[in-house]
Amino acid sequence: MSGHGHGHGHGHGHGCGCQAEHEPAERGVEFGLYRRIDLDKLQCLNESLDGHGRLVFKPWEQRRDREKFVESDADEELLFNIPFTGSVKLKGVIISGEDDDSHPSEMRLYKNMPHMSFDDTGREPEQVFRLNRDTTAELEYPTKITRFSNVEHLSIHLSRNFGADSTRVYYIGLRGEYSEAHRHEVTICTYEASANPADHRVETMTPQTHFIS
Template sequence: MKVVYVTTIMSGHGHGHHDHGCSCEGSHEPAERGVEYGLYQRIDLDKMQCLNESRDGDGRLVFKPWDQRKDRDKYVESDADEELLFNIPFTGSVKLKGVIISGEDDGSHPAEIRLYKNIPHMSFDDTGREPEQAFRLNRDPDAQLEYPTKIARFSNVQHLSIHISKNFGDENTRIYYIGLRGEFSEAHRHEVTICNYEAAANPADHKVESIIPQTNFIS
């Protein structure tokens, strides 16, 4: 399995992100950036699952608007160990182009993610299979690092599973934001076939055996 290392800022900056003291608050943020990360609106949240979350329902809180990516009030934290598994159904077809994972600047930040495509209701027992792509992460408290996907492998995604397999050393993992960048297509709807049923059958339209009843007259 090939693990991809990403060490560059993918938001218009030309420098690396190893210097955690770097402040990018004054840098220009393109307006379309938030639009690109709008796939969270295409998630079927009622059917989304997050396995090993410490509080039920917290997993869906990290899929939020771009301008809320640094919000620390909503987050998900793992329960029994450092692993988390997100099962993300979309309301149509997605071409996934990039992922952002943001947490604390400490040992609870995810250190590795594995992406799986179109495996609904995935469990931890299924994570032994080969993922479509895996990434080693850097700590990213400001949600600036994008991990670009191999688009050919993620061009027809109805369901995405994200496995957080390890963090930077803490017992539990905490995530504030997961950003998904890509294109969305509406699901194809099957046309309804309308059948017209005759109220009374027309013999001329049907091949039927002719049955001539015999009439018996009683004298």
């Protein structure tokens, strides 16, 4: 019920596009982590239409596109499970929504918890943010980089909005650095090659049958 207290319009969302026009090109490159998301495995829980959660991860130049969005279903919560194709150092997040009470007001970030569900949201998150309304994808929320230096899976829990029955999101931008995944299978050791022959003397007397009780 307290959501009405946030109704003051800041007015900066529509009238100051001039700054965005002169942004350094590098910022778009830094927000390119969407290309490192395994979209086929991305999950969005409580989305009203299946598959719409992945639509909000867009190229930087499409961050103000209003045609693609995700809206929550049963209540105001949304939970994104975002697997990366390698290891990420997450430095910042942008969340853009509608200029009304459906805009998320709180974001909770969790690291390396694949297949997270709403039952898991009682756990202590790595970081919590109070969000402001942002319709033009300008406000960045910097992370505590020491906590997000080896992220292979990121969960974003939008736990509440400004008072509406559902939450709507148009864009989620992720800024950071990416490194390739390590190929663990090439490090398998053939340690049996130098085994002591004495270790194998009992093999001739030990049946190789395994009984399953």
